[in-house]
Amino acid sequence: MDGDDSLQIDQTEKAADRLPAESWQDQDVNNCISLAKSSPISILKKNGLLQSLAAGVSTKEPEDLNQDLKRAQEEWDAVESIQPGSTPQNRADVFIGQLPSISFNEALQHFQTADLSAHMKNIQVTASRTGLFAITRLLFGPPRLHRDLQEERNLVFAIAQCSFDNNERVHTRVLQTVYKKLTGSRFDCSRYGSHWEEVGFQGVDPATDLRGTGFLGLMQVLYLIMNPQTLPLAHSIYKLSQHQSQNFPFCAMSINITRITIQTLREECLNKECNRRKQVVGVVNDLYVAAFLHLYHIWKTQNKTISDSGLVLKGQYFKQAAGVPMGAACATSYAN
Numbered sequence: 001m002d003g004d005d006s007l008q009i010d011q012t013e014k015a016a017d018r019l020p021a022e023s024w025q026d027q028d029v030n031n032c033i034s035l036a037k038s039s040p041i042s043i044l045k046k047n048g049l050l051q052s053l054a055a056g057v058s059t060k061e062p063e064d065l066n067q068d069l070k071r072a073q074e075e076w077d078a079v080e081s082i083q084p085g086s087t088p089q090n091r092a093d094v095f096i097g098q099l100p101s102i103s104f105n106e107a108l109q110h111f112q113t114a115d116l117s118a119h120m121k122n123i124q125v126t127a128s129r130t131g132l133f134a135i136t137r138l139l140f141g142p143p144r145l146h147r148d149l150q151e152e153r154n155l156v157f158a159i160a161q162c163s164f165d166n167n168e169r170v171h172t173r174v175l176q177t178v179y180k181k182l183t184g185s186r187f188d189c190s191r192y193g194s195h196w197e198e199v200g201f202q203g204v205d206p207a208t209d210l211r212g213t214g215f216l217g218l219m220q221v222l223y224l225i226m227n228p229q230t231l232p233l234a235h236s237i238y239k240l241s242q243h244q245s246q247n248f249p250f251c252a253m254s255i256n257i258t259r260i261t262i263q264t265l266r267e268e269c270l271n272k273e274c275n276r277r278k279q280v281v282g283v284v285n286d287l288y289v290a291a292f293l294h295l296y297h298i299w300k301t302q303n304k305t306i307s308d309s310g311l312v313l314k315g316q317y318f319k320q321a322a323g324v325p326m327g328a329a330c331a332t333s334y335a336n
Contacts, residue, residue, distance in 0.1 A: 099188055101180065102173040104223045108281065110170040111215075116158040123157035125150075126268060145271045145280075152280040153265065160216040160262055164207035166191065174218050175206060181225040182238050182250070200241055200250030209255055213262065217255040220288045224254070230289055237296045246299065248306050254292065256313050261288045 145153060165171050176188045182199045189195050192204045201209050210217045225234045241250040261284055264270060274283045298304060298312055 099169075099173050099176050101177040101226075102170065102222070104219065104226050104285075107170055107174050107219060107222060111155065111159050111162070116155070116162070119158040119161035120154060122161055123154060124266065125153060125157060126266060142268045142271045143275060145268070146275050146278075149274055149278065149280055153274070156216065156265065156280060156284055157262070159219060160214040162215040164210060164215065164218075171215065171218075174215075174222050178218065178221055178225065178251070181231075182234070197249075199238075200248070200252050200254070202249055202252050206251070209252055213255050213258045216262065217258045220258045220261070220285060221251060221254045223285045224289060224292065233289070233293060233296070237292060240296060240300055246303065246305055248299070248309060253295070253309070256309075257288055257291050257295065260291060260313070 164175070172191075179185065179189055179196070179199055180187075194204055196204060196206050203209070206218075224230050238250050240246060241248050241253070264287060265280075265284055270280075270283050270287065274280050277283055295312060298315075299308075304312060
């Protein structure tokens, strides 16, 4: 029996000697592939198995092989640094890195010092009226805005004319701050992607939702989330927007309220309050917050759903156009 075993071993060794070297390499490759399939990519990368596998089957010269491995290493490094939803560096929707959050005042200062002359030419500061309506408004309408506040009012309308600019760092910081504050994320996200729907934009590009409000639509939600006094309200509204049956797109709803705010300012319904407080931006922001709070109260207590949004927003507009004091909705909601 021992003799038979020795003979079998000798025959196997001789057969192995007759096999070409490529067969042994194929067997090693198969073993590596089996191991690779059962191991996470991060482990393979860490232990150098990917590089070893590539080296085992390559027929290139050492210099070419080193270049290929270098490129492969760079690609693996890129996998770790790109966020979900982002795309390669030659696309406009590239992951932009970690940007510092921005306050409302810092963003406002940007627009105060920027050249907005082109937008100023297109603003409409008051609603157009003719005939009897114009006479009635003149005799019984709201007071005129003080002359020293008209520049600030025009700035608000000019911001509402500004579209989102991918090349403007402040614009990008505002957008990223909104995302991080609402979601609690510590990291920025890519410029385009379905993740924007998480905070209530209606598509992969938030800029497309700003039609009708311009950048003011982002500025007002920034005010809501960066003001310590209104941040709890922002979180409550955002939580309700994620409700299983009462959900609604948070940012899209916010933009609609900004649109109501712009029209209310244009209708001169805020002139009296602006004159009293000697400011425009603060009054416009307070109206936005009060209107959003009132909508939140109605939505929550009356079990509204997205199908009711049109009627609820119309009710908000008519309240403001009728001259309902800004604090009335706020006080009513807190009292209840």
